[in-house]
Amino acid sequence: MSLRDKVDKIKPHFMPGGRFARLRSVFQGFDSFLFVPDRVTFKGSHIRDSIDLKRVMIIVVLALVPALLFGMYNTGLQHFRSIGVDPLFWQAFWFGFLKVLPLIIVSYLVGLGIEFVSAQIKGHEIYEGYLVTGMIIPLIVPIDIPLWMLALAIAFSVILGKEIFGGTGMNIFNPALLTRAFLFFSYPKWMSGNEVWIEGMVKGAGIVDGFSGATPLAYAAAGEISKIPSIFEMFIGTIPGSVGETSVLMILLGAAILIVTGVGSWKIMVSVFAGGAFMGILLNMFSVNDYMALPFYYHFVMGGFAFGAVFMATDPVTAAQTEKGKWIYGFLIGLFSILFRVLNPAYPEGVMLAILMMNLFAPLIDHYVVQANIRRRMRRAVPTGAGQ
Amino acid sequence: MEKEPVFSPKRLKMITEPLGKNNPITVQVLGVCSALAVTAKLKPALVMAFSVTVIVAVSNLIISLMRKSIPGRIRIIVQLTVIATLVILVDQFLKAYAFDVSKQLSVFVGLIITNCILMGRLEAFALSNGPWESFLDGIGNGAGYGIILVIVAFFRELLGSGTVFGYPVIEKLGLYSIGYENNGLMILPPMALIILGIIIWIQRSRDKSLLEEDKQ
Known part of the structure; x- marks a missing residue:
């Protein structure tokens, strides 16, 4: 048997x-x-994959x-x-x-x-x-x-x-x-x-x-x-540092696995780093103390920034779902992480709070991306003068 | 018409219903802000609950007595004047006889004026019911508000500061020596909201009649 x-x-x-x-x-x-x-579907246009x-x-x-x-x-x-x-x-x-x-x-x-x-x-x-x-x-x-x-x-x-x-x-x-x-x-x-x-x-x-x-x-x-x-x-x-957040090398290895298999969104990872770089450069330009003058790329290897970008921001449930939304979502996570980190002495690490905050805003970002898409398609579908 | 007894079942319900089925905080969802602000410790929560009960009951009574002579268009102003007067009285009373608690409660005594339970009960009940019923309704709603405040404050003080009414329960139980620590989040207002949510959760899962109809 x-x-x-x-x-x-x-x-x-x-x-x-x-x-x-x-x-x-x-x-x-x-x-x-x-x-x-x-139990798999047999009819209709469904993707049939063993994943x-x-x-x-x-x-x-x-x-x-x-x-x-x-x-x-x-x-x-x-x-x-x-x-x-x-x-x-x-x-x-x-x-x-x-x-x-x-x-x-x-x-x-x-x-x-x-x-x-x-x-x-x-x-x-x-x-x-x-x-x-x-x-x-x-x-x-x-x-x-x-x-x-x-x-x-x-x-x-x-x-x-x-x-x-x-x-x-x-x-x-x-x-x-x-x-x-x-x-x-x-x-x-x-x-x-x-x-x-x-x-x-x-x-x-x-x-x-x-x-x-x-x-x-x-x-x-x-x-x-x-x-x-x-x-x-x-x-x-x-x-x-925290147990698994210190080695950016090993995190990038993990990122490679996620990106190659398509499980994690590379858009979010890239945009988190882009947002961090943007804020870092901004702070560099207007620096009034040593921390603000710290070259922006230092932020990528300090604390949990890389870990957050690769494993936490890409969580498919809590991240933005739309493709454009992912760019905005990731960019703002990076931006706020560095902002909290450098300018708020009460929170030496801003990544956690930045991601939680953007989790909250992800549905809103998606909503506006979807609405913008609908508007664009409506304009295309109804050429001016034809809709009377 | 037959005279109704002073504590008829219908009138008693005015006191008992706000304690559970029609609780101002957990069912009507009024007065939540102050429930977050004053519940870090039991003592201020209890004083707050008592103050609000007195003010709701007395303002209900006064407005109910005046209900037939208040012009509808200016009734809100009249209600506010009555409430503000009572709040100032309570505030002065606390400053005179319970100064330390009054200092802990700080602006929140003054802010009782903005507590939605007050206006809510005046509008919904006192304007259309007799003085005795309105008074009972005020007592009931004040107590319903108070009971939630005390429950929230009990958990926040016990888990956040390790005390109950200032008595060091956790220390006496010897929990610190085996590694227990107070939870700092309990002191912060967000945790009051979460405890409130849990109370609402428990109440609604026990009393299904509180659940809204499913729209689908």
């Missing part, structure tokens, strides 16, 4: 009227995990892997540097692996747990949207974040940011960023400052005298431009 037959045999129990009808979505979730769904939500999500997770692996290595590297040890590559990686793993486990346990429960309550299929969110969240928090805080923030953003709006595909805000925003405003002590970015530094045991865990952005915000690491070091990513 093949596995397919076995699955088919227990299927009636999970259908409406069956003994386990309440667990139908769990059954369907595993069924479609094991086998490609057999579905699960495969799309897997590609994004794959694109995140380089940043994740480097994040693990960097976590170890930064920790050993802070206690004055020069680690071997595997030593650093293994240390970081053990530290990042709990974040990933908590992220998936809480997030998927809520998805499963809410699917049972609402009686729909289990959506796969959390697969990516669950991988992004550990990458955008400081390594030392207490796990219960992370769990609470994830519960908040999945329930109040996503399930309330109708689940995957219906949310207004990017759930991963919402998690980070919740942590940022709820527990600022754990989300900013100079100690949280390096494992063990909050406890302060064995830290080398004079070692500072400050991120490049913290130096920049404090006006200590000379202390910012070299642009090459920031590009490679061996600097303090």
Whole structure:
């Protein structure tokens, strides 16, 4: 008896009227995990492709892997540097692996747990949207974040940011960023400052005298431009920061995967960088302090700018849907990120708030792009003088 | 005509309905702004709830007494004059007898004038009902407003500052020593809006009659 037959045999129990009808979505979730769904359209002009939500999500997770692996290595590297040890590559990686793993486990346990429960309550299929969110969240928090805080923030953003709006595909805000925003405003002590970015530094045991865990952005915000690491070091990513955001190199690798497979929108990525460059140059031109005079391309390798542009701004649910809208949406994200970053001392990193803000405006942008399109076509369809 | 008892079932409903089914905040969605502003701590929330109850009840009573002699075209001005007078009285009373709370509430006592519940009840109820009914309606709506304020403030103070009426509950329970921390977002007004949303969510999922007809 093949596995397919076995699955088919227990299927009636999970259908409406069956003994386990309440667990139908769990059954369907595993069924479609094991086998490609057999319900496809046969009629009409539909695109028939084997790509579905699960495969799309897997590609994004794959694109995140380089940043994740480097994040693990960097976590170890930064920790050993802070206690004055020069680690071997595997030593650093293994240390970081053990530290990042709990974040990933908590992220998936809480997030998927809520998805499963809410699917049972609402009686729909289990959506796969959390697969990516669950991988992004550990990458955008400081390594030392207490796990219960992370769990609470994830519960908040999945329930109040996503399930309330109708689940995957219906949310207004990017759930991963919402998690980070919740942590940022709820527990600022754990989300900013100079100690949280390096494992063990909050406890302060064995830290080398004079070692500072400050991120490049913290130096920049404090006006200590000379202390910012070299642009090459920031590009490679061996600097303090959130787990997966430091290495622009690895993020670009992920970007390449997303663009080649067509999963992520290159238009949004390019326009975010364009908007950032525009604002950076503008600030350079009218600079009154050292931070504003910082060459604009520095902003691309500092903080979470690249990560936000590649993995967060391109979230297909919360981004603008129209092609023209994507340019506007991305450009404004870049612009506001740098604006917040440089001109608002309360928020050393502006990317998170810029993307959340533009999430809110994406439907409006789409609306006007669609309306403009309708107007243009109407004018074309009714030549002057013919419409009487 | 038979005389109605002072607390007839119909009149009692005027007090009980605003507490749940016809709550000014969660169902009529009035007075939300002040619910966000004064609910970071329980004490100011309670004082605010009390002040609003007094003002709604008394202004309802006064307007109801005058309802037959107020010309329709200037009724809003008359209502505002009555409300403003009462607000100033309450404000002065608080300054005299509860100065620290009055300072915490700052402009929000004065802003009771703009609280939509007041004008809403005067327009919707006091102008067309007798004094005793209007008074009861005012008490009911003030209490309905107050109960939501107190619920929101309870969660915000407990989770945001770790206290209830200033008593350090979380510290006494020893939660800080095992790593618990207060939630800074609770102190910020957006969280009051979210808690309010959750209360509305719970209320509407328990009482299906509150749900709007599906338009499709």
